[in-house]
Amino acid sequence: MQKDYLYRGILCKMKEELLKTFGTQFEELLIDEITSVGRLIEVPAGETIMDIGNYVRAMPLLLSGAIKVLREDDEGDELLLYYLEQGDTCSVTMACCMGQTKSEIRAITETEAKIVMVPVPKMEEWMAKYKGWRNYVFESYHDRLNELLHTVDSIAFKNLDQRLVAYLKKKAQLTNDDCIQNTHQEIAYDLHTSRVVVSRLLKKLEKMKKLVLHRSHIQLIDL
Amino acid sequence: MQKDYLYRGILCKMKEELLKTFGTQFEELLIDEITSVGRLIEVPAGETIMDIGNYVRAMPLLLSGAIKVLREDDEGDELLLYYLEQGDTCSVTMACCMGQTKSEIRAITETEAKIVMVPVPKMEEWMAKYKGWRNYVFESYHDRLNELLHTVDSIAFKNLDQRLVAYLKKKAQLTNDDCIQNTHQEIAYDLHTSRVVVSRLLKKLEKMKKLVLHRSHIQLIDL
DNA sequence: ATAAGTTTGTGTCTTTTGTTACCGTAATTA
DNA sequence: TAATTACGGTAACAAAAGACACAAACTTAT
Numbered sequence: 001m002q003k004d005y006l007y008r009g010i011l012c013k014m015k016e017e018l019l020k021t022f023g024t025q026f027e028e029l030l031i032d033e034i035t036s037v038g039r040l041i042e043v044p045a046g047e048t049i050m051d052i053g054n055y056v057r058a059m060p061l062l063l064s065g066a067i068k069v070l071r072e073d074d075e076g077d078e079l080l081l082y083y084l085e086q087g088d089t090c091s092v093t094m095a096c097c098m099g100q101t102k103s104e105i106r107a108i109t110e111t112e113a114k115i116v117m118v119p120v121p122k123m124e125e126w127m128a129k130y131k132g133w134r135n136y137v138f139e140s141y142h143d144r145l146n147e148l149l150h151t152v153d154s155i156a157f158k159n160l161d162q163r164l165v166a167y168l169k170k171k172a173q174l175t176n177d178d179c180i181q182n183t184h185q186e187i188a189y190d191l192h193t194s195r196v197v198v199s200r201l202l203k204k205l206e207k208m209k210k211l212v213l214h215r216s217h218i219q220l221i222d223l
Numbered sequence: 224m225q226k227d228y229l230y231r232g233i234l235c236k237m238k239e240e241l242l243k244t245f246g247t248q249f250e251e252l253l254i255d256e257i258t259s260v261g262r263l264i265e266v267p268a269g270e271t272i273m274d275i276g277n278y279v280r281a282m283p284l285l286l287s288g289a290i291k292v293l294r295e296d297d298e299g300d301e302l303l304l305y306y307l308e309q310g311d312t313c314s315v316t317m318a319c320c321m322g323q324t325k326s327e328i329r330a331i332t333e334t335e336a337k338i339v340m341v342p343v344p345k346m347e348e349w350m351a352k353y354k355g356w357r358n359y360v361f362e363s364y365h366d367r368l369n370e371l372l373h374t375v376d377s378i379a380f381k382n383l384d385q386r387l388v389a390y391l392k393k394k395a396q397l398t399n400d401d402c403i404q405n406t407h408q409e410i411a412y413d414l415h416t417s418r419v420v421v422s423r424l425l426k427k428l429e430k431m432k433k434l435v436l437h438r439s440h441i442q443l444i445d446l
Numbered sequence: 447a448t449a450a451g452t453t454t455g456t457g458t459c460t461t462t463t464g465t466t467a468c469c470g471t472a473a474t475t476a
Numbered sequence: 477t478a479a480t481t482a483c484g485g486t487a488a489c490a491a492a493a494g495a496c497a498c499a500a501a502c503t504t505a506t
Contacts (some may be wrong), residue, residue: 071372071375071376071379073376073379073380074380079375079379079380081375091364091368092368092372095361095364095365095368095369104369104372105372127350127357128351128354128357131351134350134351138318141314141318141364141368142318144368145314145315145318145364145367145368145371146318146327148368148371148372148375149294149315149327149328149371151375152294152302152304152371152374152375152378153294153296155375155378155379156294156296156302156378156415157296157297157300157302157415159492159493160492160493161492183452183453183454184453184454185452185453185454192379192380193493193494194493194494194495195453195454196454196455196456196493196494196495196496197492197493197494199453199454199455199456200455200456200493202454203454203455203456213454215452215453215454215501215502215503216452216453382462382463383462383463384462406482406483406484407483407484408482408483408484416463416464417463417464417465418483418484419464419465419466419484419485419486420462420463420464420465422483422484422485422486423463423485423486425484426484426485426486436484438471438472438473438482438483438484439472439482439483439484447506448505448506449504449505449506450503450504450505450506451502451503451504451505452501452502452503452504453500453501453502453503454499454500454501454502455498455499455500455501456497456498456499456500457496457497457498458495458496458497459494459495459496459497460493460494460495460496461492461493461494461495462491462492462493462494463490463491463492463493464489464490464491464492465488465489465490465491466487466488466489466490467486467487467488467489468485468486468487469484469485469486470483470484470485471482471483471484471485472481472482472483472484473480473481473482473483474479474480474481474482475478475479475480475481476477476478476479476480
């Protein structure tokens with residue numbers, strides 16, 4: 001009895017969350033289906049929710065928080081590709097589900113995140129059944145492709161100092177905070193460079209009065 | 224009378240070509256539909272079939288030949304992203320069709336190419352109707368996403384000499400010819416670097432007996 | 447309080463890549 | 477045939493980024 005009550009409470013909360021994020025683009029019936037087969041999880045920051053080489057059995061719908069998606073080189077060094085935000089899903093993961101192939105990327109929660117996991121067979125079923133779902137899946141692919149294109153732009157066409165500035169701006173926007181809570185080493189990992197180089201460039205930006213450096217955090221002034 | 228006969232001949236040829244490339248993955252009914260609404264075009268090498276900023280009204284199915292897909296920076300300099308080959312379609316273009324947005328990329332025929340152009344409204348219709356089409360569209364997105372990931376790898380993790388070797392190998396595979404018919408300047412454009420740098424690296428490879436340089440073409444020996 | 451670890455600043459050196467300039471030769475055109 | 481253009485080789489130099497070494501400042505654990 002008590003348990004059943006609790007369970008219904010969780011479902012209610014989940015439907016509410018789904019409506020908040022997807023209410024305008026998903027059919028009500030679809031939302032109900034997601035509520036009944038999806039699993040709502042709340043993940044703290046810094047958790048790896050998908051890793052390179054893993055097989056994928058479920059597709060994530062991000063209700064809140066941010067997830068960073070990255071790629072790894074032969075030596076195990078990383079490169080940030082892009083962030084997922086509210087309403088996004090991981091297309092690469094999706095593609096892996098469908099194709100039964102291993103994941104090519106790693107996904108780590110950047111902040112605390114609420115995620116609904118949808119089992120793979122359902123996503124195929126809904127594709128034929130709900131236009132809203134079809135459009136969503138396509139738009140996701142579209143968005144991710146475009147984001148990857150801009151990632152390519154930034155690493156192929158921009159210098160490290162420009163990339164660093166863009167990185168800091170994006171981070172501030174994501175966390176809604178002008179104070180970046182990262183060490184130089186962490187930033188270096190994301191940009192796939194060395195700590196020394198990041199420190200050097202940050203110092204240059206500080207001299208240009210664009211930010212103020214502190215231990216383990218950076219106060220943005222005017223980028 | 225005469226015209227009608229000719230027309231049927233073209234349709235026959237088109238269906239035959241479609242069967243050759245897509246016979247195993249598309250339903251027969253779908254092939255018929257494509258034959259009746261699609262437009263078969265034969266494009267010589269070097270033609271721009273899609274450009275940055277263009278709106279897209281049709282989706283291309285590549286029956287034969289190769290298409291290079293590239294990105295441009297602020298100064299108008301280019302970077303090769305990947306090649307499309309037989310059976311491929313341009314997902315970025317597709318995404319633009321659906322979303323009614325402008326193209327983010329340029330597509331140029333690398334060799335002579337046979338392409339079937341499918342009007343946008345049909346691709347949506349078929350998505351609900353044919354499982355074969357749905358799978359194809361998804362696989363295309365998947366493949367393109369993965370190719371872009373490997374493009375990112377190569378520009379972020381590899382040195383120019385490694386990228387050059389990979390470029391030459393790919394080109395030889397595409398044209399099925401160990402002799403690369405390009406000037407150093409053309410290669411420099413694709414790799415987004417300068418002619419001098421390409422000449423330098425090619426000379427190094429020649430000294431290592433990996434290839435032989437000639438005017439306007441390069442004979443690969445052992446890469 | 448001391449020791450150990452973390453974080454950042456800085457100097458020097460090397461490698462990689464980009465830039466400019468100039469020359470010789472091959473190909474094309476007048 | 478002469479002039480022009482395209483292509484490639486090379487040297488010299490500059491800029492960007494990476495590698496290494498070490499010190500100073502700050503934090504945490506003992």
